[in-house]
Amino acid sequence: MKIQLRHPEIVQINDHIWLMNDHNEATGYVVAGNRMAMVIDTMIGLVNVKEEAEKLTDLPLLCVNTHGHVDHIGGNWSFDQAYMNLADLSVAEAAIALPDLQNAVKQFGIRYPEFLPIEDEQIFDLGGLELQAYYLPGHTSGEIVLLDRKDKILFSGDGVIEQIWMQLPESLPMRGLIKSMERIKCFRAEFDSILTGHSRGLEGADLFDEQLAGAIELDKGNTEGDVEYHWFGGTCKAHPYGMGTRRIVYQEL
Numbered sequence: 001m002k003i004q005l006r007h008p009e010i011v012q013i014n015d016h017i018w019l020m021n022d023h024n025e026a027t028g029y030v031v032a033g034n035r036m037a038m039v040i041d042t043m044i045g046l047v048n049v050k051e052e053a054e055k056l057t058d059l060p061l062l063c064v065n066t067h068g069h070v071d072h073i074g075g076n077w078s079f080d081q082a083y084m085n086l087a088d089l090s091v092a093e094a095a096i097a098l099p100d101l102q103n104a105v106k107q108f109g110i111r112y113p114e115f116l117p118i119e120d121e122q123i124f125d126l127g128g129l130e131l132q133a134y135y136l137p138g139h140t141s142g143e144i145v146l147l148d149r150k151d152k153i154l155f156s157g158d159g160v161i162e163q164i165w166m167q168l169p170e171s172l173p174m175r176g177l178i179k180s181m182e183r184i185k186c187f188r189a190e191f192d193s194i195l196t197g198h199s200r201g202l203e204g205a206d207l208f209d210e211q212l213a214g215a216i217e218l219d220k221g222n223t224e225g226d227v228e229y230h231w232f233g234g235t236c237k238a239h240p241y242g243m244g245t246r247r248i249v250y251q252e253l
Contacts, residue, residue: 026071033126045074066157068092088142138177214241
């Protein structure tokens, strides 16, 4: 079946940050300084992300992936290089090898660029705006978050998210997620809002607080009220935390 490229919905967060919503399947971001702009995550591969970003800013672009899953690196083909924590390299290589992406490679004659490493606490200076990367292993070994201190926003990928998936083979034990989040908690006062890998807009930083509390509960074995959770890989468990539909999804031992 011939693959059709499509356009994301653009949501302006402020005068220099834009959210790209790819048909409610994945989310990417464009963050502009006064010298460069960063694209954070490239969604599932059906969008020419560089072309869409160039509609929003005429600044030089760099691409950063929060982790190696296909719905975050799929559109990397429109860039010459992309930054990622190389602890997720095998995850990313498996994603690129998926039949849908390989069909797109053949149909469009595209290529996926090399990954450049991100160091823990690395600062990306965009000119008048800095984003600092912090390792947050949990959802995957190579998950990172990006802290924008100027706007007090944490770009959290799938590491802090309304429904965090911890049931995957590449996910760490719950204690690993807690350790990672407790480190991030040291600068919790420096962000008021969160933009996740699947956000539709700004979310309150209470998402971080509630997810950490939920993970601690789960690690202690407080599973009363947990429910079955069905996903494409089968059935596992979900631990409700906080308000609404917030869940920690995990594989029952």
